Amino acid sequence: MEIYSTMSREKEELNTLFEDKIKLFVCGPTVYDDAHIGHGRTYISFDTIKRYLEFKGYSVFYLQNITDIDDKIINRAKESGVDSKLLAKKFEKRFIEDMDALNVKSVNYFARATDHMEEILNQIQRLIDKGFAYLTETGVYFEVAKFKDYGKLANRKIEELETHRIDIDSSKKSPNDFALWKNREGSEYSGEPIWDSPWGKGRPGWHIEDTAITEKYFGPQYDIHGGGLDLIFPHHDSEIAQMEAVSGREPLVQYWMHTGFLNVSGEKMSKSLGNFITIRDLLKNYSGETFRLFVLATHYRSPIDFSEVSLHQAEKNIAKIKNYLQTIDEKINEEFEKANVSDDIAKLEDLEENEVLEELISFDYYESSYDVLNEGVEEFFKSMDDDFSTPKAIAAIFSFIRQSNKDLNEDKIIIDDLLAIKHWFADISQILGINFFDDNDKTSGDEEGLLSIIADVRQKLRAEKQYDLSDEIRDKLVSLGIEVSD
Incomplete structure (x- = not known):
């Protein structure tokens, strides 16, 4: 880089x-x-x-x-x-x-x-x-x-x-x-x-x-x-x-x-001009994540012109990403409802202790079969490697969303790639410092969503009378300090 x-x-x-x-x-x-x-x-x-x-x-x-x-x-x-x-x-x-x-x-x-x-x-x-x-x-x-x-x-x-x-x-x-x-x-x-x-x-x-x-x-x-x-x-x-x-x-x-400098409506910020804005005053009307995306939409070395219009656009862009990820979640839930996971789950019996949970979420976007995702990932990291060009990285995110929405609506993205998309956006959230997931939607270190998936898998195992494997997953969860009640 x-x-x-x-x-x-x-x-x-x-x-x-x-x-x-x-x-x-x-x-x-x-x-x-x-x-x-x-x-x-x-x-x-x-x-x-x-x-x-x-x-x-x-x-x-x-x-x-x-x-x-x-x-x-x-x-x-x-x-x-x-x-x-x-x-x-x-x-x-x-x-x-x-x-x-x-x-x-x-x-x-x-x-x-x-x-x-x-x-x-x-x-x-x-x-x-x-x-x-x-x-x-x-x-x-x-x-x-x-x-x-x-x-x-x-x-x-x-x-x-x-x-x-x-x-x-x-x-x-x-x-x-x-x-x-x-x-x-x-x-x-x-x-x-x-x-x-x-x-x-x-x-x-x-x-x-x-x-x-x-x-x-x-x-x-x-x-x-x-x-x-x-x-x-x-x-x-x-x-x-x-x-x-x-x-x-x-x-x-x-x-x-x-x-670079931050200007307000084209003028240098100063108390004498009456355009001096403290962070506390800003946060009365806008969230911290909105201001973060507003800042990161401009390269760190370039001047920023602060305006209400730009902040509103940042709000809209965050909402677009969150809505997209909600759709991804819905598709993931649909796929888990209809998927026959028995063969894949059976393979978990051969894993070492504490590897079961890792296997369940090991959908690496670097190995995705979905070309649109691969292109988005490549452009995002290429931009960040180029002197931390967050504007180009953010543009890569929205380009990916636009291109993938059609495939999403036509159910052309398989479950592994849906999970890979979530994995990528979890990393994006960590890098940009903005949580693009709802508070009750957690993945890649955000526990609740992961636990929901695991709970669904265990229910399917129990329905198929695979109690030994279901109990093994439960025991491993308990060993991690997570209480499970059937």
Whole structure:
């Protein structure tokens, strides 16, 4: 599979530092307010990317930071008259709740900046020792001129940066130099959270938090770093400078991945324009799965134009898929009603313990005899392998539904292929993070539908007086903790 790298500006074959293992870091929120739909777009995208990588057989550790110390948090706390620590904890909790509502649940660990002060101080000291940072009366700064490749991710040269930064701190060697540590001693900072350091009481800069965290959990180099397009400069370029300078190793990451902007009715989302939408406000009118499909209908690198029309279309598309699968269920039930399964079931007597249930659901769509299904499966996974192209993958799903509906209506799809279709859609649901099955319809890990099928099979066995095999299936179910009562 191929991934587009922001650094190279082209698609590259996925090659991990360690075989079948991927270390993924995505910049998390600054918790001073509720998360907005732009955040939702980014985190749905990377949640889906992780889901697909795991489906492909990779072991993925997904790390995300929580910026719980920042000027925005402190200023909001002062405006609200509350403690900044309590404010940060409140909005961190609400952020996690919002992510759960969007079924963004693949992050393995959320790392708070304030829980990693030791690592932050250690990294700053090493940058000073290596000559990349210097101390002034206002704090510690990274000297950009010492890192010759600064700006390489954004493709900017150091001499061009002066026009992009306005800084009134005359104590710095250059306006481009950024803060690693901000001194906060004096009455004007009373009530603000501060920590002791070798350079005076204060708090860390924004960029150093992320590299200190990733170095602790991933080391000086790892596989994928993600975030929004707006973070490329200066944030991600500063991360590169810090970590490559302190470690002496490059590149910091193999692949830089960035999500495009989310606009509202063609305009950039902002509170001043009155088009700022939080995830919580969105979920008052639309489900989390509707927003997920809306997001995934656009490639993660492309801009999205948010609109009510697009959300309604996402709702309709989910309903189409669910209705299609309900029809598949009806056909499966019809086939089981009229099928003579005795010969196939008899073969189960030769299986080892705990293999009976697996055999009953082993309808692999990779081995289907139904050409329309094979073509749909191939196109879906081909699209996902092409830099996680969810729009093309979703188009493949609807193309398959259109082509197969005629065969479905004319009863031309055999029972094995009907079950294979359900198997495929169960995998699609897992990859996209959207449950396309009704709550009481479970398959491929969704237990109730499977148990219903098994119960029907057992009834047929009992009707044919094959009590030994019926009892064997019952005993195996009981061994799995499933109570069976005839």
